[in-house]
Amino acid sequence: MKRAVFLGISVLLMCSILVSFVFAKETITFWVPATGEVYKVYKEAVDMFNAKSKNFQVEAVSIPDMERKLLVAVAGGAPPDVAVHWNPMALREWIDRDSILPLTPFIKEEKFDTSKYVPACLEQATFYGQIWGLPLTSSLKPMFYWNKDLFKEVGLNPNLGPKTWKDLLTYSDKLTIKKDGKIERLGFTPLWGHIANGAETLVWFVQSGVKPVSDDGNKITINTEKAVDVLQFIADLANRYGREAYQAFSSQFGSGLNDPFLTGRLAMAGGSTPMAVRGVLYYKPDFKLGYSLMPSPTGKELVVFTQGSSMIIPKGSKHPKEAWEFIKWYSGPQQTHLSAKIGYNSGNILALRKTADVISSKLVLNYYKYVVNIPQTPAQGVFFDEIVRARNAVIYGQMTAKQALDSLVQKVQSEIDKILASQKK
Amino acid sequence: MLRKKRILLGLFFISPWLIGFLLFTLGPIIFSFYLSFTDYQVIAAPKWIGIENYRELIKSDPLFWKSLYNTLYYVAFRIPTGILTALSLAILLNRKLKGVTIFRSLFYFPSLISGVVLSVIWLWILAPEFGLLNMVLSFFKLKGPLWLTDPAWAKLAFVIMALWSVGPQMIIFLAGLQDIPEQLYESAHIDGTNWWQDIRYITLPLLTPSIFYNIVVLVIGAFQVFTQAFIMTNGGPVDSTLFYVLYLYNNGFRYFKMGYASSMAWILFIIIFCLTLIQFRFSSWVHYER
Amino acid sequence: MNNRKITIVNNLIWYIIICVLAFIFVFPLLWIFSTALKTRDQLFVYPPVLIPKPVAWDNFKKAINAIPFLLYLKNTLIIVVFSLLGDIISSSFVAYGFSRIDWPGRDILFLVLLGTMMIPYQVTLIPLFIVYRMIGWVNTFFPLTVPSFFATAAFHVFLLRQFYHTIPKDLSDAAYIDGCSDLRIWWKIILPLAKPALVTVGIFNFINHWNDFLGPLIYLQEDKKYTLAIGLYAFRNEFGTDWNLMMAAAILMVIPLVVLFLSAQKVFVSGITLTGLKG
Secondary structure (H helix, E strand, O other): OHHHHHHHHHHHHHHHHHHHHHHOOOOEEEOOOOOHHHHHHHHHHHHHHHHHHHEEEEEEEEEEOOOHHHHHHHHHOOOEEEEEEEOHHHHHHHOOOOOOOOOOOHHHOOOOOOOOOOOOHHHHEEEEEEOOEEHHHHHHEEEEEEEEEHHHHHHOOOOOOOEEEEHHHHHHHOOOOOOOOOEEEEEOOOOHHHHHHHHHHHHHHOOOOOOOOOOOOOOOOOOOOOHHHHHHHHHHHHHOOHHHHHHHHHHOOOOOOOOOOOOOOOOEEEEEEHHHHHHHHOOOOOOOEEEEEEEEEOOOOOOEOOOOOOOEEEEEOOOOHHHHHHHHOOOOOOHHHHHHHHHEEEEEHHHHHHOOOOOHHHHHHHHHHHHHHOOOOOOOOHHHHHHHHHHHHHOOOOOOHHHHHHHHHHHHHHHHHHHHHHHHH | HHHOOOOOOOHHHHHHHHHHHHHHHHHHHHHHHHHHEEEEOOOOOOOEOOHHEEEHHHHHHHHHHHHHHHHHHHHHHHHHHHHHHHHHHHHOOOOOOOHHHHHHHHHHHHOOOHHHHHHHHHHHHHOOOOOOOHHHHHHHOOOOOOOHHHOOOOOHHHHHHOOOOHHHHHHHHHHHHHOOOOHHHHHHOOOOHHHHHHHHHHHHHHHHHHHHHHHHHHHHHHHHOOOOHHHHOOOOOOOOOOHHHHHHHHHHHOOOHHHHHHHHHHHHHHHHHHHHHHHHHHOOOOOOOO | HHHHHHHHHHHHHHHHHHHHHHHHHHHHHHHHHHHOOOOOOOOOOOOOOOOOOOOOOOOHOOOOOHOOOOHHHHHHHHHHHHHHHHHHHHHHHHHHHHHHOOOEEEHHHHHHHHOOOOOOOOHHHEEEEHHHOOOOOOOHHHHHHHHHOOOOOOHHHHHHHHHOOOOOHHHHHHHHHHHHHHOOOOHHHHHHHHHHHHHHHHHHHHHHHHHHHHHHHOOOHHHOOOOHHHHHHHHHHHHHHOOOHHHHHHHHHHHHHHHHHHHHHHHHHHHHHHOEEEE
C-alpha cells in the first residue's frame, strides 16, 4: 500500500513537472542597462507587458556597464533575446560588426507604422537602407540650463539665457565669484555635465559650421582652421578662471543632491533632457530652472544632438519574433513609465504627448526639430575618446589646438581605415 | 618502493596541479602567444597578421610608449622608497621590547586592504583642498599640489600611496634580521661601534638576500600596477597615469583589440623576464651565508 | 648601573619614535573613519574636524542601502568559501606529492611550479577569458572558483611543501609498515599535523578572493552576481563625491579583514617565515 502511494505521488510529480515545461510560457531575456531605482522602473514596465502577454514572458536582467558585455555576449554566441542599446551615436559599429538583426523585415511584413517615433531618433537607427532599432528614449543633449535665482541675484533677466558665445562669456563673468584665487561660484564650464562628453563636445564644432565627418562617415574632417578656433575657444573657456583654481573647485563637486548645479555653485550648465527631471526637479522640486538650446556663435545656429536609446535584437537571439513583439510594445505609447517616473523621455511622440506635463518630455517636444545627426564613423568609441584627449591636451597646455586636432584626425582616421580594410575581406 | 611505482604515485598526487598547469597556465600562454600575432576583435575569428601588432605598438602607437614611460617612472620611484621604508621599519621593529608585536601588526595591516578600498580611501586623502595630505601640509604652511589632477604629480601620488602597503616587504626583512646572530653585534660593540656602523657593516651585508628578494618581487609587482589607476584616474589627467597594464586592459577589454593586447602582454612578460635575469646576473653584491 | 640607565633611555626614545611613526601610519584610517561619520557639510571645513558633531551613524545604513550590499556580500562569500575549499584541498594534496614522496623528476617539476609564480597574469588573462567565454562560464562564478581546485595558487603549494618537510620521515615510514597507503597517510597523518600551515594558506586565500577585483570585473556581467569589490567600484562611479558615504562603504569592506587579522595576527607576521623564504 505504502509503495503504491509513493509511486503515485512520484508519477504525479513527474507529470506536473512535464506539464509545467510544456505549458510554461516561453521566457525571453531582456538586458536592461540600469541598476537600483532606474532598473525597478524598467521592470515595472516589463511587468505590465507580462501581465497582458499571452504567449511569452519577458525577464528583465540588470546589466551595469552593458555595452562592453553585450558585445562579448554576442561574440560568444549567448546574447540576450532583446536589449536596450544605450549608445545610439555608436550604433554603426554594432551593425558593421554584424551584431544586431535588422528590424526592417518585421516592419515590412506587418506594415508597421514608424511615423510616430521622433524622426531624428529613428534616423539615427537607420543605416544601409535598413532600420536596426526602435527608439526607446529620445534624450536631447546638450541642453542649456541655468539657475534663475542666481540670474536674478546678479541682475540678469532670469527668463533670458545667453544666446551667443559672447553672451555666454559675459553672463559667466557676471555669475562667477572668485576670492583670494579660489573660485566660490562658477558661471559656466564646458567640463561638467553632458557637454563634457566627447560626443556632445562636437556641438560646439557643428554650431560653427564645421563638418566633423564626411557624409559617409568614413573620413574625419575636424582639423580645419575653423575647428582649431573652436577647440581653442573651448579650452580658453575651461581655463577662463584659472585651471588650477577650477580643479580645486571641481574636486568638491558632489552628485545627486550635492551636484554643483543644484547647490548653486555652478550657475549654468550643459546637460540633457532627462537631467531636468532626474538631476534637478527630483531633488529640488522648487528649483527655478531656465532652459534653452546651447548658446551658439551668433545665436542663430540652433543645434542639439539626440542620444536616446533604442531597442535592438542582438544577433544570435533565440527568440527574435518574440523580441520583436516586445519591442513594439515597449517602445510604444502605452509604455510611459520611463518618461513619467524618471524623466527618460520617450522616443515615441504619442508617449511624449501623454507625459507632456513632465518637463523632459516638454523639452523634447519643443526642440526635437533642431536635432542634427552627424554621420557615424566605424570607430565612434575611439573618436569620442580622442576628442576628450585633444581637448584636455590643449587645456593643460601640452599641445596647441592645431596639433591636438591633427593628432586626433591622424589617429582616428587610421583606426577607421584599418576597420574598413578588414571589412572588405 | 619500486621506482616506477614512486613515479606514478608522485604524479598521482601532483595531478591536480599538473592538469591545472596545462589548462590554466601553459595552454593559455601558448594561446596568448598565438593571439599576439593575430588581429582578433572578438566578433570575428582571429586573423593571422604576423608581427603587425608588435610593429604597430613600437612604431606608431604613442600611447604604448607613454604607458611604458609611466610605468618605468613609477617603478623607478617605487623601488627605492619601498625598500627604504620597509627596511627602516624592520630595523626599528627588530627589538624584543614589550608591545613590539602590536606595532608590527599595525604597520602590516594596511597591506591587507584591497585595491578597490585603497583607491577609494586615497581618493579622499589626496583630494586637492580638503584631503588629509594637503591639510597636513598646510598645517606646516606648505601648499600641497593637486596630486591626482596634476599631471606632474599624479604618478608620485601613486608612489606615496604604495608606501602604505609596506607590510609584506617589512616582514621579509624582519625574518632576515632575526637570522642575524646576536653575537655579531655583541662582538662589534666590544670594539665600540655605534648603531650606524652596526647597520652598515653587519646588518646590511647579511640582509642582502632579503633585500635582493624584495627588489625582485617589488619590481615584478610594480610593473603590474593597475587597479588603483583604473579606479582613481582611469589613466588621466592627460594620460599621465596611463600605466602599461591599464593600457593593456583598455585595448583588450574596452576596445576589444585582443590580439593587440596579447602582444602587449608578451612585451611585458619579456621586459619583466629580462629585468629579473639582469638582477640575478648582477647579484654578486648578495652575500649568502651558509 | 649607568648601562641600565642608558638602556632605559634608549628604550624610551625608541618607544617615542615608534609611536610617532605608528600614529602617522594609522592616522589615515582614523581619518577615514571620522569622515565616514560626518554629515556632508562637515566635509569641507577648514580647519578640519576630527570628531564629527553630529555623529552620522546612519551613513553606514545609507551606504548599505545605496547598493545591494547584502547581495554582493552573499556573492563574495560564495566565491570565497568555494575557492577556500578548493585551495586547501588541492594545495595540501599536491604539496604531498612534492615532498613526502621521493620520485625522479619531482624537483624539476617543482621548479616549474615556482617558475609559474613569475609569470605576469596579463599573459594568461585574455586567453582564459576567451576560453571561459567559449564554454559559457562568463557571467558565472566558475572562473573565480574552479581554478582553486587545481592548486593554481603556487605560493600556497610552496608554503605547504616547506612545512611538510619539517614533519619527520619516521612517521610516514611507520605508517608504511602498518600497511597504510599514501592517500591514508596524507589524510590521517599529514593533514592534521599541517593545521597551522593550512590555516595560513586559508587566510591568505580568503584575503585574495575577498579583495579580488579584476576577476569579477571581467567575468561577472549581471548586477545580481556582483561582488563587494565591484560593488564598491560601481558605488564610486555613482556616489563618487559623496565622500562620507564612500568612506562608510569602504570601512564596511575592511571590517571583516580587521576581525580576521586581529584573531590571526601571528599567522601573518610569522606565516611567511614558516618557509625560510628569505634564503
